[in-house]
Amino acid sequence: MKDQPSAVSRRDFLATTSAALLVSQAPAAAAATPKLALQGGEKAVKTPVKRARRWGDLERERLNAMLEQDSLLYWKGPQTALALERFRKIHPFKWAHTCSSGTAALHIAVLAAGIGPGDEVITSPITDIGTVIGVIYQHGVPVFADLGASTYNLDPADVERRITPRTKAIIAVHLCGNPCDLRALKAIADKHQLILIEDCCQAWGAKYRGQPIGSVGHIACWSLQDTKHITCGDGGVVASSDERFGPLLQKCGDKGADRGKGGGFQMFATNYRMSEPQAAVLAAQLERLEGFAGARARLGRLLTEKISGIPGILPHQVHPEDRCVYWFYFMRFKEAAFRCNRADFVKALAAEGVVCSAGYIAVPLHREPVFQKHGFFAGRWPVKEMGLTAMDFTKHHTPEVEAILQNGIRFVIHEGMTEAYIDGVAEAVRKVAAHYAV
Numbered sequence: 001m002k003d004q005p006s007a008v009s010r011r012d013f014l015a016t017t018s019a020a021l022l023v024s025q026a027p028a029a030a031a032a033t034p035k036l037a038l039q040g041g042e043k044a045v046k047t048p049v050k051r052a053r054r055w056g057d058l059e060r061e062r063l064n065a066m067l068e069q070d071s072l073l074y075w076k077g078p079q080t081a082l083a084l085e086r087f088r089k090i091h092p093f094k095w096a097h098t099c100s101s102g103t104a105a106l107h108i109a110v111l112a113a114g115i116g117p118g119d120e121v122i123t124s125p126i127t128d129i130g131t132v133i134g135v136i137y138q139h140g141v142p143v144f145a146d147l148g149a150s151t152y153n154l155d156p157a158d159v160e161r162r163i164t165p166r167t168k169a170i171i172a173v174h175l176c177g178n179p180c181d182l183r184a185l186k187a188i189a190d191k192h193q194l195i196l197i198e199d200c201c202q203a204w205g206a207k208y209r210g211q212p213i214g215s216v217g218h219i220a221c222w223s224l225q226d227t228k229h230i231t232c233g234d235g236g237v238v239a240s241s242d243e244r245f246g247p248l249l250q251k252c253g254d255k256g257a258d259r260g261k262g263g264g265f266q267m268f269a270t271n272y273r274m275s276e277p278q279a280a281v282l283a284a285q286l287e288r289l290e291g292f293a294g295a296r297a298r299l300g301r302l303l304t305e306k307i308s309g310i311p312g313i314l315p316h317q318v319h320p321e322d323r324c325v326y327w328f329y330f331m332r333f334k335e336a337a338f339r340c341n342r343a344d345f346v347k348a349l350a351a352e353g354v355v356c357s358a359g360y361i362a363v364p365l366h367r368e369p370v371f372q373k374h375g376f377f378a379g380r381w382p383v384k385e386m387g388l389t390a391m392d393f394t395k396h397h398t399p400e401v402e403a404i405l406q407n408g409i410r411f412v413i414h415e416g417m418t419e420a421y422i423d424g425v426a427e428a429v430r431k432v433a434a435h436y437a438v
């Protein structure tokens, strides 16, 4: 499949047998399509990508301070307090807590939101599975909605179509750090009295209509896993300004224990604590956030400017008043516009020096075996056995999502990249697209 001989032989045919014909009949077209790097031509990307330096002295300083402490527990921990103080400078939530992962943050959020057996939570099927793990652990039912063709975020109209009397919440995933249509989602949530949870795991530093991401919904969640914009190895943050949910967040991530008051266990929750060594790194990473997010936003925007208007190529669609922080850049490739498939297109781009790959996750979440088999709890799904849901993931359809995963092309964007590199990427896309254009 990868080394499709037909594309190569056609190119050879053009280059050799009918070279004279091409030159005599269409010299302008021939000059406009330089030889692909794949076939020995000069690479479009002239400046190789340097590895981004993600941590150093700032983190060392915090870790050294942490080593002087007598306790590494988060509660009353100075590193945790500093990390949350810095987090709140960016995101002025009334309540914000660290936890052990983005998955944990999302589980804490659905627990605080009161999601229980049979409650439906509408979300995106193109996301990390951590978005829905907490929903399933609370015996809720994830309902996957379709996405916008080039925003890759929840399509509000499809969300509304999937609302039933059992729907309790929406989890809006800001995929790639591109803010969802929060105004529309909040209006739907308000109209149907649903709780809106923002999954900001890929959206550190993003802004919705100029406001820091996470401020429209009732509860917001972040991941600090190693691949995210900022990291402490593994970790998460969960935050809310809502009086109903905010006061529960600490207990929901700490075995139900209310460390602030008289103690005791008023609610059931697991241990999702973050320890002081991670909080020390987080405190330092938050100092770097604006630099990382700003660079990615600028580079992604530049790439969109430079690849707009190429036939068959659909750039990543971001609202002009929003700041997307491009956890990665995702464009779509319309197969009908080209004489090659996506795999060949990506291969040609890679040969030009572009850091890219085909697709993102292999299939929408609901097509993963664990969902298809409903094998969540030792091979069983109690809510289904109890008749609290009729969900059958084998019959769940999200057509735009299928198409996105089949023809999306993913570009790595990071703060170590330069505008010259992005220029090269855009030139490569233009060159390869022109070469394979029908």
Ligand SMILES: *Cc1c(COP(=O)(O)O)cnc(C)c1O
Pocket (backbone or CB within 6 Å): 100, 101, 102, 103, 104, 127, 128, 129, 130, 131, 173, 199, 201, 202, 223, 224, 225, 234, 235, 236
């Ligand atoms: C990474 C990620 C998560 C899960 O975060 P972990 O820290 O890996 O548990 C959830 N949602 C999205 C959109 C993510 O990208």
